[in-house]
Amino acid sequence: MEAGRTFTTKLLAHTNWSPNLCTLPAERESLTDIFGGQVTPDKFMTQQACFCPIVICNKTEVRVQSLDRQCLPYLEQNYLGAGAQGTVYRVKIAKRHFYDPVIGGTNDQPKEMARKDYQSTKDMERDTLRQILACDRVCPNIVDIYGGLAIGTNYSIFMPLALCDLSAYMREDHRTRPGTTMEKTDIIHSARGLARGLEFLHNGMRTAEGDKMVCYHLDIKPSNILVFLENVGGRQEAVWKISDFGMSRLKLRSHGEENEKDFGGWFVRFQQPRDASTSAASNRRGDGTYIGPESLSKYRAMREQSDVWSLGCILSVVFAYLEEGSSGVEKYGLRRLNHRSADGYDRFFVTDPLFGRPKINPAVTIWHDKLIKKARQRSSKEGEAVKSILTYLVQAVLQPEPSKRCSAQQLESKLLSTFRKYRDLGNEVSPHLLEEAPGLGRVLQRIYLDSLIRERQYPTTERRVEHWVLGASEPFKGCEISPDGTVIAFWTDTKLSLYTSQSLQQESADGIRSAAEYPIPTVGCRWKSISLTSRRLIASTSGGPVQCYIFKLPVGPYVDANLRPSDRVSLPTLPEIKKLALAPGSRRVACIVGDKVEDQNSGSLYFGDINYPSEWREKCKLDWPAADIVQLSFSTDDDLYMVFRPQRSGPNHKHEIPVIHVSFRSNQMCPLIIESQGLDSSSTVGLFTTFATFLQKPHVCVLVTREKQLHIQSLAQEDLLPSIQYDIKNYRVIKLMMAKNDDKLFAVGRRAAHHTMLLLEIAIPPQATRSSVTELAEIPGLKYSDEFAERIVHGEEESVVILAVLMGANQCRIYKITVPRSM
Template sequence: MAISYRRRPFDEICDELYLEFLGKFERSKEEENRFAPNGTAEEVLQSDVLHRFFRSLDWSDASEHCMTEGDLIKRLKERDLYNFLAILIFTTCNIEAARTFTTELLFKETFDSDLYSLPAERDTLCSLFGEEVTPDKFVAQQACFCPIIIHQGREQAVESPKRRRLPYLEEKLLSQGSFGKVYKVKIAKGHFQRHRIGTTSNTLPLEIARKDYVISSQFPAGNKDHEVLEKILASDRSCENIVENFGSLAIGSTMYSIFMPLAICDLSTYMMEYHRAKPSTTREKAAIILSARGLARGLHFLHHEMKTPQGEDLVCYHMDLKPSNILIFQNNGGEQIWKISDFGMARVKVRNSGGSRDKERDFNSWFVQRQKPPEPTPSPTFNPHGEGTYLAPESLAAIRSMKASSDVWSLGCVVSVLFVYLEDGADGVVQYRKERSDHPKADGIDRFFLRDKGFGPFKPHPIVKKWHGKLVRAAKRDAKECAALESLLSFLENSVFQDQMKRCSAVEVGDMLLRTFQSYSSFSTDVLSKPTEKSLTLMEKALSRLRGRKLPSDNDRRIVKWSLRTNEPFKNCEISNDGSLVVFWSDRKLTLFTSLSLSSSTSDAIPQAEWSLESLMRPNCILNSVRLTNRYLLATTSGGTFRVCDSPLYFSYFMDHLSNLIRSKCDVFSLKKGQSVDASFDYRRGFESQQPEISDIAISSDSKNMACILPGKEGAQKPASLYVAPVASANECTWVEELDWPATEISDLSFPTANDIYFVVRPKVSIRSHEDKAILAHVCHASKRLETVRIESAKAAYES
């Protein structure tokens, strides 16, 4: 009975602590991934708990040990054995193993910290405990208490996740390239340390990007190339136009991960998906030109200003500059910063203090090229044959001589496409690409030059010059813009798209872009410069409905221009179904107009409320979709993170204009006694969701349900899903329908009745296929039935 009495308190304490540890685990239901965040052992094993634990070991028959519980706790802390003890407890060890731990690792005056560092070796544990059961349990569970801590600018190594757990709360595939996969991962609090600003850990979960490579068998740890890689990753990246290195992680001998900040999106996605319409003001254009100038600054830094931690010069040629490798961030002032990323094709040299250069090394040779999975449509920044659209002509030479000038060529290609986007939006970029690849001498391959079949010198692509001329002619509506644009495009043709020896430097491209920016800034005084007939009609319709006026007939057509008092140009607008509310939005701000926005005494439309992402301190995200009814406004974002929000890459905000608020507005119309309406965004409710980023969103006409298109979890090109939920509680999904098409091909989602959902499927036109077709899909919310109708152009129908 005495033995039973002594053991029962110990078992009870261990059982309680086991459950407490388990409750603090991240991903606790995933046995192979669960882990105790850094500091968990200290948090659970506080002084009062340790007093009870050591007292339960019953030292009445061991009079030679005279240390008190307080002494044991002090020594446990000095020797940093909290995690060791936590593992023992979590393995439900017996009292004999706990007493052995205490006598051998705490009572003794000498202690070998290296011998008992975690993760511990099985042989060491067997020597300590004198049996095999406890060591086997210890080895099986210790990974949970040994999660990796990512150190900024440093390489970490782990044999296997079975030895040390990876500190990811979530991970989602973002993209796949020839040499790696990019994931968005959420790092647990306390598992990322920024050494360059002190040894501080993240106090909240942190979302960052991770690129995974497969290590080549020719690249073992410890060889010269591995040392060069460590120097590259730890190099000074103080230039704001180069993506910062957040550290790296080698897993065994096969996997290598590099961590980076999480961007809003890349330039290709921004132009082709998030902001397809061309910029509406010269001020927007000037901001984009200034951002592009930063790319030239970034290339110059790579070529001439990088330093290793040892002070050696590091020369880096990117060799794969294109829109999808240009990431967009936002600084604290709200300005976009473009950063060069993805050094998957980079060539590097190290110049030591004596001035001699190490041999040139190809970054790609260190990693295994993976077979990229087939996509429904080719990427807009890569040829179907695998040859880069933006690569310089010398990339095809038998003996490559790709240097800094090769990066300048790629930069020129990016700038050329960018100015097409500024004039014609995403549709112009697609058409520009199509005409380059359709040229008779292009062989269906999209490049900015034509290859001479007689092995002569390359020829600049005539389509490039043709489009440049088109852009200049379009700009003649404004003489100043025309002069600035013509000067820049002529510079590209005469100083960039030339033979390698005749090309200018990245600095000269940057200087030209700076002059162009200054020219655009000098005449960007308008808020909505040169609005199109379509945009004016939209504004007229929206504001006239607010005012209760009838639109003029077609026979008496006139455009009424209202001046919008907004500090930035808008991206689009939405009108509520009863015409009582209009919201305009840009990448960062919502601006609300009501009937009170207009008065008979002024032509200005005065906003009744404004709301900005800056209010949530969300620098790296942009407003993506906005939908409005007479009761709700739904807004989704893309990119970035929301503090400790669990929602991957998006959040939804529901601005609830409740029934009594709407009645108050109606009362103002009828009473006209000076009563005011509180038309603000104060009625906001935030919802978090585990769903992927939203591609498109809609609200039912009765304001009760929302529907959204969610991209596939394995990538944007995988089949998407239709997600339906009540607006009042968006996390309570009522229905998810797996679709047959990727989210990138689905548009125009609408919810016109309480029971009918529609969307359009437009397969992206590729270089190989120019088929003009679409699918109209109808989903019945009540029956959960999906029906489709194929729509073809008259030409396609005739040919079929």
């Protein structure tokens, strides 16, 4: 009774109300003034939320500290789905709880809309977000934003409720292909709207103050395209709208200043669910199917051209849907994923890990040819329309180089032209495709398509030489190439730099940039020896206590720019490591270690598992100084070779080249001594030139001495292969590489008395006879005096030679020479 009396006298009968006295939710101070004491204000505070529902305000952010004092205005809430940064719900807002300040009124009926919930980060810029909510949005192909609701770190955005997204539309809601030309026309018209929406994001947005706002969406894909059914010109039409700006970047221009905002950094990212618009097999790295090649760059290279690429990918899928429905979308995705160049990634481009630039996925052009042919079988006019737009996508949209892509406005114009061509075809029922008909026609079509696919997947390859200049600011002193040719390490005394095909996306006027760098962290130490595979890199230091740094490299060419070692091992009991070698399988490590007392004393061979460096052990003492090691390399995981500088030995003090084969399989060491031949046998100058091993018989090795004498010999006692020695006439050989089937050698060399460096092919004779030499290609810019590492990688169709060259004067190059198998 006392509370009721107080309420009546102080509120209902009060003549001099304070303007905020009865505002809900009420503050404790106000409640204490009204009710007095502590108990009643406490009860009111705990119960007042149910009398204070939140009102959503159109184009405005509403902020609430917590739900202890206010309740949510939803009559219903149903889960719809989740993305990388938020969860989407269908909500029904109670009447009079959605306020539109433009009309000065609220909803007179419950209103359904979509709500996407985010988790904000400390980087969230609320002033910028308010500008986005209030921006002048007038494009029918961009999802409107009704408003925002901030409750602590939870942030919700309200949007119109769509029928579905484009992925669900093509794969679930409308599985069969459009049956009439008019249906196809409508879909092309909807697709044209996406280009118009993209043009609006790039050039048409304005803030409430009239300043220009540019949005790079950066995550356009079918699941981010929402499908609405709207009344357009008196008829119901499907309108496609771009949504989900969680990955976007914004460029705001105000008062002559330009600021770029990373919208994606404002919200917490969760694990990305697989996009159902791709094939059933997800991408190995989780990268988006629809993102362009520039996404591989570690620099912020994605701009409006990246959105154009993504839209081009979507359009390519849409035309697959127009032809074959949802099954066509699925098969198209599998074809992209399973193409031999795709390396397990469903994307519209493929990378060349052997230092090549990205190019369009060959499966895309194969599929386009198939779509064009099928359209022509129905109608020459439709065939021409499909050819025109798909050719445009390849030539002007799906260009790996962003600067060569058209604008969204140009793409919209091309889609308008395609729309008009389809509209002129009239409302015709599509006839059965030839492949559905039995008999000879189907057989002939299958034969044609199979031959077409073989031709496109396995094109005739020509010999070609490519090279890239490295933008090095200081002289590198060494370089190594991984066995599969995908990673190249260059190093100075204090910095380690890795180059992959990713580096080609970061080319500047000074040359290509490294994909990753790691400066030596210990002052006074220097990088000494480095060995690597595509998965691991190990580097030793000198100038202090021996340390080894072990790095895990990711699968593929995408090295993290912030290269960090997975292990750092101090080996204070060992003297300096002269040379390291890592087996192709990335597990076994071997190193040549000097004597603790005198560097010219005999060295030792250590080996062990890279994962357990503390357990590395001495395998044997060597008969030669560690400082004389010239080459230490694994030909297989179980076969190690050591080559030392020429030594004087024997009663006649002949100069000999010690070559030692270590078999971890049989736990044997087999030495081979190559003696100097010819009139100049008394001199060691240029005696040892280069060394290689057979691939099929790793116990057989090939040496070149004095640049022209070739030696082939087995180091296995049970092998009856005779030794072969002969002169390479008219040529000087610098480096050797073995062909895939051990039937020939590839070499880098030159003609006698000439300076032009060449890639050569040397046939291996069955006995000591003269061998034929074939010149395959000139290597422009390479000099005889340049130091370089070499690697050959054999594929099904071709072999690729990779050279990493130290050219002096701070200049370095990477060469890639492609040699067809038929050569």
